[in-house]
Amino acid sequence: MNTMPQKFKVILQIEIPKLLNTSDKSWLSNTALNEMAKEAKGDNFLDLFNCRSNDVKQKLGFRSWDDFFTRTFKEDWTYI
8 A cells, every 4th residue: 555655755756856857848957057047146057056066967966856946055146
């Protein structure tokens, strides 16, 4: 029997990684990264946010969907 936590775990392990990749419709596509930087009033995602890696193929070092969406701004960044 699948309980809700088990179903949620399946979603996190199988479905969410599909969104953290470099395909055209993912959060790590060039379009998405540029739009997020633009919304934060910046030019480059990597200049604005703390990332463990600069390699988008390595998911910029983000370990999970939650890790990506709770990312922090770099210390020297200020919102204008």
